Amino acid sequence: xxxxxxxxxxxGAFAEEDFNAPEYAPFDExxxxxVEDLPGFWEGRDFPKTYTSPNVxxxxxxxxxxxxxxxxxxxxxxxxxxxxxxxxxxxxxxxTNAALTAAHCPINSASTLxxxxxxxxxxxxxxxxxxxxxxxxxxxxxxxxxxxxxxDIAILLVPTAWTHNTAVQPTRLPTxxxxxxxxxxxxxxxxxxxxxxxGATSAVLRVAxxxxxxxxxxxxxxxxxxxxxxxxxISTTHGQGSCNGDSGGPLxxxxxxxxxxxxGVVSFGAAAxxxxxxxxxxxxxxxxxxxxxxxx
Numbered sequence: 001x002x003x004x005x006x007x008x009x010x011x012g013a014f015a016e017e018d019f020n021a022p023e024y025a026p027f028d029e030x031x032x033x034x035v036e037d038l039p040g041f042w043e044g045r046d047f048p049k050t051y052t053s054p055n056v057x058x059x060x061x062x063x064x065x066x067x068x069x070x071x072x073x074x075x076x077x078x079x080x081x082x083x084x085x086x087x088x089x090x091x092x093x094x095x096t097n098a099a100l101t102a103a104h105c106p107i108n109s110a111s112t113l114x115x116x117x118x119x120x121x122x123x124x125x126x127x128x129x130x131x132x133x134x135x136x137x138x139x140x141x142x143x144x145x146x147x148x149x150x151x152d153i154a155i156l157l158v159p160t161a162w163t164h165n166t167a168v169q170p171t172r173l174p175t176x177x178x179x180x181x182x183x184x185x186x187x188x189x190x191x192x193x194x195x196x197x198x199g200a201t202s203a204v205l206r207v208a209x210x211x212x213x214x215x216x217x218x219x220x221x222x223x224x225x226x227x228x229x230x231x232x233x234i235s236t237t238h239g240q241g242s243c244n245g246d247s248g249g250p251l252x253x254x255x256x257x258x259x260x261x262x263x264g265v266v267s268f269g270a271a272a273x274x275x276x277x278x279x280x281x282x283x284x285x286x287x288x289x290x291x292x293x294x295x296x
Contacts, residue, residue, distance in 0.1 A: 017128070017130070019124060023113060023131065024124050027086075029201075031085055033088065033201075034087065034089075034193060035080060035089050038082065038084050038085075064207050065208075067190060067205040067206060067207045069205075070167040072190050072207070074092045074093045074172075074259075075092060075093075075118075075190055075191075076114050076115060077114075077121040078091050078099075078105055078248060079113040080111075081110045081111045087109070090190070090245075090247065090248045090249025091248045093168060093169060093170045094170060094292070097157060097296065098156065098157050100155055100262075101153075102248040103140045103144040103151065103153055104144075104247065105248045107138070107154070110135055111132055111134045112138075113132050114131045115128055115130050116129045117165075121204075127167035129162050129163065131158040133158055137156065137159070138156060138157075139154060139155040139156070139296070149268050150228055151283070151288075152265070152267040152268075171250060171262045172255075172259045173261065173262060177286070178286045179286075181212075181232075182212045182232065183212050185253045186211055187211070187253050189207070189208055189210070189249065189251050189280070190205055190206065190249055190250060191205070191206065191245060191249040192206070192246070194245055208242065210241055211238075212253075213233050215233065217233070217235075218281065226281070227281070229287065230287035233282070234279060234282075236280060241269065241280045242266045242280050247266045248265060250266075251264030251265070263282075263284070265283040265285065266282055268281045
């Protein structure tokens with residue numbers, strides 16, 4: 001009887017969502033593209049052109065696998081309303097009323113649909129909790145630099161609190177590990193980005209693993225104006241990494257005492273190729289702990 005009651009309570013938590021709300025209206029997935037694929041996204045940036053053109057659609061979670069449904073309960077999908085259409089990014093549940101993402105995802109947009117508890121973001125799942133955040137509730141880092149993607153971090157404040165349950169949980173910030181660089185550790189990145197060079201983005205959440213590398217090694221590819229202390233990078237030479245559509249999502253490493261800790265926010269990669277000699281770059285979460293705590 002106890003287990004039956006617990007099961008009913010869990011179902012009740014999911015049933016609190018109003019599936020008739022506008023957030024749950026059907027949408028045309030074919031019209032949603034990775035934010036990096038929007039016209040003009042790469043114009044005026046300091047990245048070497050070798051790494052930013054002409055293959056911007058080549059960037060995706062590569063070499064990874066489909067995630068076990070709801071095994072990454074801090075992951076969220078973002079559908080961002082911009083003048084050119086709807087853009088796709090990722091993010092993480094930060095608290096009951098906030099999500100963490102990359103600044104280049106929501107900036108200059110009107111609103112963002114945040115989908116928590118999703119495995120297949122293209123359908124309405126019972127585990128999903130959807131919230132529309134207007135631009136007035138964006139918290140973009142004041143020193144975000146769109147030309148080199150420094151300080152590429154933002155917080156979205158949701159209008160109605162999420163219910164935390166087995167499918168929706170806050171990310172674990174690396175507060176107790178703020179002095180670590182994580183070099184050499186195997187990290188996990190997740191998202192719904194493109195799964196083929198020219199095909200559609202993934203309907204279901206995918207994950208990939210890659211080793212964290214030194215900033216010196218990353219700077220040898222992207223340069224010192226892009227790779228600053230508040231950036232963290234992974235190698236993709238083993239065939240796995242993050243790419244278009246994954247921006248804003250989490251980079252995590254395991255730690256004892258609970259869920260993995262989030263050490264990065266997906267920021268950039270090389271459009272000339274997701275894997276090979278081109279690393280992936282992330283906003284280093286340990287560099288922004290005070291800012292995060294002050295903005296949600």
